[in-house]
Amino acid sequence: MTIAESILPEFDMEMAGTRKVIERIPDDKLDWKAHSKSNSIGWVATHLAEMVGWVEGTLTQDTWDLNPEGGEPYQAPVLNSRQEILDLFDANVTAARKRIASTSDEEFAKSWSLLSGGEPLITMPKIGVIRTWVLNHSIHHRGHLCVYLRLNDIPVPALYGPSADEQE
Numbered sequence: 001m002t003i004a005e006s007i008l009p010e011f012d013m014e015m016a017g018t019r020k021v022i023e024r025i026p027d028d029k030l031d032w033k034a035h036s037k038s039n040s041i042g043w044v045a046t047h048l049a050e051m052v053g054w055v056e057g058t059l060t061q062d063t064w065d066l067n068p069e070g071g072e073p074y075q076a077p078v079l080n081s082r083q084e085i086l087d088l089f090d091a092n093v094t095a096a097r098k099r100i101a102s103t104s105d106e107e108f109a110k111s112w113s114l115l116s117g118g119e120p121l122i123t124m125p126k127i128g129v130i131r132t133w134v135l136n137h138s139i140h141h142r143g144h145l146c147v148y149l150r151l152n153d154i155p156v157p158a159l160y161g162p163s164a165d166e167q168e
Helices: 003-023 041-051 054-060 082-101 105-109 126-151
Strands: 063-065 111-116 119-125
Touching: 003 041, 003 082, 003 105, 003 126, 041 082, 041 126, 054 063, 054 082, 054 126, 105 126, 111 126, 119 126
Parallel strands: 063 111
Antiparallel strands: 111 119
């Protein structure tokens, strides 16, 4: 079994669960924050939609510089509706799944670095980036959104089993 074959079932399951959570967000709650130090629901959902897009760059390049010398620093997209967030999420999931499926074990094993101004912040194998900074990171922020839904009396979808709102 290849790395791609082993990770795609998990990727598919986690992305389907993440989509279910994003689908629940009402447009009128995008600016809602649990605390003044917290990110808004819209920011977290947009972050989830964009981070799955990191798969493509990770598996096709060996570095990503957030603040390239002489260039523009990375800026996250600003999305203004649940539909815009879902559209970006769906496009990124489709592209990421295709890229994962077509990536060789040798490429997954190559080193990748996140840079800022040319200086490495993180260096790890590409498969580690996919597992840590895409899958685990998505699960982490999806958990935030589930709490935010609960705090706003919005039903939380079943993910790994029934939720208090869905007894699937």
